[in-house]
Amino acid sequence: MSRPAKLAVIDDAILLLIMAALAGCGLIYEYLLSHYAGRILGAMEAAIYTMIGLMIVFMGLGALAARTIHDPFSRFAQLELGLAFIGASAVIMIAAVIGFTQYLPIYLANILLLPSDMLPLGSPIAQLQALSSYLPYVFGAVLGFMIGMEIPLIARVRQSLSEQHLLHNAGTIYGADYIGAGIGAAIWVSLMLSMEIQRAAALTACINLAAGLLFLIRYWQQINRPKLLLFGHGMIAILVVMLFKLGPGWQQDFNNLIYRDQVVFNQASRFAQHTITERLRGGGLAPVYSLYLNGRLQFSGDDEHIYHSFLVEPAMHASARQQQVLIIGGGDGLALRDVLKWHPTQVTLIDLDQQLVQLFKQPKLINDLPPRVANAISALNQDAFNDPRLELIFDDAFNGVDNLLAEQRHFDVIIVDLPDPNHPDLNKLYSDVFYRKLAQLLNADGAMTVQSTSPFHARKAFIAIGKTLAAAGFKVDQYQYNVPSFGQWGWSLATLSGASGRERLKALTALNHAQTWFSLELMQASFAAPSNLYLDSEQIKVNTLDSMMLYQYHQEAWSEETRGLGLF
Numbered sequence: 001m002s003r004p005a006k007l008a009v010i011d012d013a014i015l016l017l018i019m020a021a022l023a024g025c026g027l028i029y030e031y032l033l034s035h036y037a038g039r040i041l042g043a044m045e046a047a048i049y050t051m052i053g054l055m056i057v058f059m060g061l062g063a064l065a066a067r068t069i070h071d072p073f074s075r076f077a078q079l080e081l082g083l084a085f086i087g088a089s090a091v092i093m094i095a096a097v098i099g100f101t102q103y104l105p106i107y108l109a110n111i112l113l114l115p116s117d118m119l120p121l122g123s124p125i126a127q128l129q130a131l132s133s134y135l136p137y138v139f140g141a142v143l144g145f146m147i148g149m150e151i152p153l154i155a156r157v158r159q160s161l162s163e164q165h166l167l168h169n170a171g172t173i174y175g176a177d178y179i180g181a182g183i184g185a186a187i188w189v190s191l192m193l194s195m196e197i198q199r200a201a202a203l204t205a206c207i208n209l210a211a212g213l214l215f216l217i218r219y220w221q222q223i224n225r226p227k228l229l230l231f232g233h234g235m236i237a238i239l240v241v242m243l244f245k246l247g248p249g250w251q252q253d254f255n256n257l258i259y260r261d262q263v264v265f266n267q268a269s270r271f272a273q274h275t276i277t278e279r280l281r282g283g284g285l286a287p288v289y290s291l292y293l294n295g296r297l298q299f300s301g302d303d304e305h306i307y308h309s310f311l312v313e314p315a316m317h318a319s320a321r322q323q324q325v326l327i328i329g330g331g332d333g334l335a336l337r338d339v340l341k342w343h344p345t346q347v348t349l350i351d352l353d354q355q356l357v358q359l360f361k362q363p364k365l366i367n368d369l370p371p372r373v374a375n376a377i378s379a380l381n382q383d384a385f386n387d388p389r390l391e392l393i394f395d396d397a398f399n400g401v402d403n404l405l406a407e408q409r410h411f412d413v414i415i416v417d418l419p420d421p422n423h424p425d426l427n428k429l430y431s432d433v434f435y436r437k438l439a440q441l442l443n444a445d446g447a448m449t450v451q452s453t454s455p456f457h458a459r460k461a462f463i464a465i466g467k468t469l470a471a472a473g474f475k476v477d478q479y480q481y482n483v484p485s486f487g488q489w490g491w492s493l494a495t496l497s498g499a500s501g502r503e504r505l506k507a508l509t510a511l512n513h514a515q516t517w518f519s520l521e522l523m524q525a526s527f528a529a530p531s532n533l534y535l536d537s538e539q540i541k542v543n544t545l546d547s548m549m550l551y552q553y554h555q556e557a558w559s560e561e562t563r564g565l566g567l568f
């Protein structure tokens with residue numbers, strides 16, 4: 001093979017390698033931004049689909065815009081430098097803007113000496129907060145536009161190096177692109193999904209920068225002002241190293257501005273961002289600790305006892321026995337704590353997020369968790385996860401229940417303590433099919449409770465849960481009570497045979513064991529409902545497995561509540 005032919009082969013290999021690497025980076029940038037948007041802003045599924053769709057559209061626009069470029073060598077080198085900069089810094093810039101817009105009312109209140117219940121939250125500030133929530137999509141559009149220019153430009157580079165590439169140029173380039181994207185997806189799932197997002201962004205930018213540097217060195221003679229671009233690579237490399245080492249801390253400091261209480265702990269699992277906040281009260285009162293998953297409040301230490309009493313006590317009192325109990329969800333151990341007061345023979349708890357359970361099971365072994373917070377967590381759930389009667393199962397509840405059915409297990413009480421159906425994967429755990437599986441696990445004289453979202457804020461979703469339980473063969477009674485951190489909240493009590501749960505509770509003359517605040521009268525009164533709550537219930541549909549009705553009801557109801565990050 002002649003020297004020019006060998007050089008052509010080397011050039012081709014370099015360009016295809018660069019294209020594959022950049023395709024992997026592009027896909028990871030899509031996942032990074034969509035994942036970050038979902039974790040910080042909520043509505044994970046909607047954020048992911050919106051981001052990917054938006055970036056694809058702008059990739060198309062970028063491909064069209066590339067036709068106007070006359071110097072593909074120089075522009076491609078400049079493009080990769082820009083992509084590395086934006087890809088590495090997008091998350092930290094978004095976090096900074098969102099954090100400051102959320103902190104702005106508190107800052108202004110401090111300057112104006114306003115009390116905490118008079119924060120300036122008028123229209124201009126609310127609009128600024130709402131606009132900041134769209135920043136991930138703005139950066140997604142910019143990155144998508146730039147990524148879309150890569151294939152046309154590198155195709156023209158190959159074409160200018162050798163006319164032999166004209167025949168199979170598109171197919172070869174797209175082949176490298178698809179393979180690289182597949183490798184990028186594998187890296188994201190296996191390595192970066194549970195990594196700090198800012199660190200993952202910096203790593204991806206390193207690959208982007210290295211590919212651009214290889215292109216710059218190889219085609220030095222064809223590129224305008226290569227020394228200036230080389231200097232730019234050096235500066236961006238320093239920035240990327242800084243963001244890799246210091247960026248996660250900076251990002252978290254900005255994210256912490258979203259929360260009104262002091263953030264004392266953060267960790268990311270494969271399934272959620274776990275955040276614990278601390279509110280100091282003074283006057284000798286203990287601090288209040290709260291848990292957030294992906295920015296959504298899961299419990300507040302000063303009123304979680306209200307939620308968990310209404311979740312646990314009605315089902316335990318309505319069941320003929322309380323020896324075998326199944327808890328689905330409840331990774332914080334608070335429902336488990338209340339169940340153990342009934343002295344069951346065994347409690348089985350199914351939760352998907354092992355890292356969350358570990359946080360509440362052995363908090364003193366968790367790095368970066370302050371000792372005072374670890375002690376507070378242990379006191380809050382009374383070390384319930386270390387009780388010898390507990391059987392822990394880490395699995396998706398849908399699959400975990402199938403395994404229990406295969407083992408022919410049966411339970412006296414089932415407590416379903418799952419997050420609201422704000423994600424399609426959660427929707428299936430509120431479906432008729434899932435409830436029919438639970439009906440097979442529940443003893444005939446047993447009882448089950450299901451957390452059923454807010455009957456005030458998400459009335460249709462609340463009613464749909466009750467109707468879906470009824471469609472699965474249960475007798476259903478729904479009840480509600482005010483939990484200050486959440487507002488008016490609802491649950492569903494379900495039985496299979498004999499008297500309904502509400503009728504069983506009406507027959508009680510006393511509670512099974514002493515309570516510090518919960519009373520029989522309070523429990524019985526919680527089944528009273530406003531006269532217009534169920535007026536149009538016949539128009540509300542059952543949540544079948546493939547219908548996604550409950551997810552739609554929930555998204556419709558909470559869209560206004562969460563707009564502009566109002567949920568924090």
